[in-house]
Amino acid sequence: MATFLFDKVIFGPIKSRRLGVSLGVNLLPTDQKLCSFDCIYCECGWNPKHRESKPIIPTVQEVSEKLEAQLIKMVEEKELPDVITFAGNGEPTLHPNFDKIIDITIALRDRFCPKAKVAVLSNSTKITSKKVVEALKKVDDNIMKLDGGTNEIIDAIDQPVGEFDVHNMVKLLKQFDGDLIVQTLFMRGSYNGVSVDNTTREEIDAWIECIKEIHPRQVMIYSLDRDTPAEGLIKVELDELKEIASYIVEKIPNDIKISAN
Template sequence: MSIIYGPVPSWRLGRSLGIDMVSTHAKTCSFDCVYCQLGATVSRQSERKEFVSLNSLRQELNHLPQIKADFVTFSGVGEPTLAKNLGAAIEIARRTLHIPIAVLTNSSLMHEPGVCEDLARADVVVAKLDAPDDNLLHLVNRPVFRLTVDQITEGIRSFRSIFAGKLAIQIMFINTNRQKAPELAELVRGFSADEVQVNTPLRPCPVKPLNPNDLDKIKRHFLEFKNVFTVYEASKPAVTPMDPQQTERRRPEAQQI
């Protein structure tokens, strides 16, 4: 299997069976986040295209062994919305596996035509927002194309207007943006999000995570939201990946997503 991997333990999605519709050998992303566990972005992409054919996905789904999973999650070595056939892939996975579908996105392309429609086929969308202003966006997420926080927030708002499923906003806090929780909470207020995930990079990466006490203080800025969790409050389900090598490529050391 080169497209389907896991299951991996996810701190908000339980046992998560991954589908990687970008599935290139090098990390392919529209961001180059300073905290990325996958290393530097080698393939710097902002144009949507087909990386993996739907036929290849069907073939892997047809050969999938019996798997216990709580979610099928579109994620992988890069940004899943770069795959132009994401919407069709979600429909195929839904029809074949009958497991709820989640997508983890960095939100960078949500303002583009077609991306929201593709994402709206999922049951859960976890959208990243780490920066309340363009300066921090360029320090933390380092987009590989011209992008502003206004474009990102506009994209998330228009997505919410067409999406009846669960929208979670995930914010990765590190030393660079830790003081910006009030501004980020103000932005999240405009999304009618169902959940806020207060995260810090616990997997090996060049940036030090914040400690549980710091993350707890940050969480206090988000208490008005219905569901708000920090990564330190999460429990880890026990999972055994089908193919440890393919899983390790997307989730080094099989840490939480």
């Protein structure tokens, strides 16, 4: 299916299902995906099988200048963002100066649009790094992916690059002491002739046990909305997603907010 790459360092603003009017920041190459996952549903497509040259990522100065210029423009047009969101063509925390860029972004936000939030969409794989964790603790919404509660389902859906263990990931996510948002995509279908489904009661129950241990302040569940690189994937419709949310609410502490869209 057709997928796309973000061709700019600063993109949007766009209307996000979950975040509102979002001004995007892409810290990754504009001509290829760079990620520690290779999710079968990723709107940016697959990781390149072979890289002919070292990926070119934006410098700290480039991000700072382009973000400042866009915020000045939005102030002039009186169309301020609800959120400045780090997303783009892969995993934003892979940028070697992610922590410095977060500090600069917060300063620019405070200067031009103090009511806006700063959010990071992350697959959680770089929270082995102390400086990444400290940077994520500074933002308003650190939104961390957890698409299942078993290694088997995460291997099937997210296809981690390198070793991944969900139990270790849960321990690492507990570093945030509950001040994080967990984001999970529910889907079913088949890939390479193998059934893939994280909506079964068994898989949801395993995931719920992880959520109980992490105890995030919020959980966002959603389903497919754009084209995917893998064929044979099936969107979980909103009515079913709400049913899953209702089941989750019965099983987790009542101070964890659940949103389904």
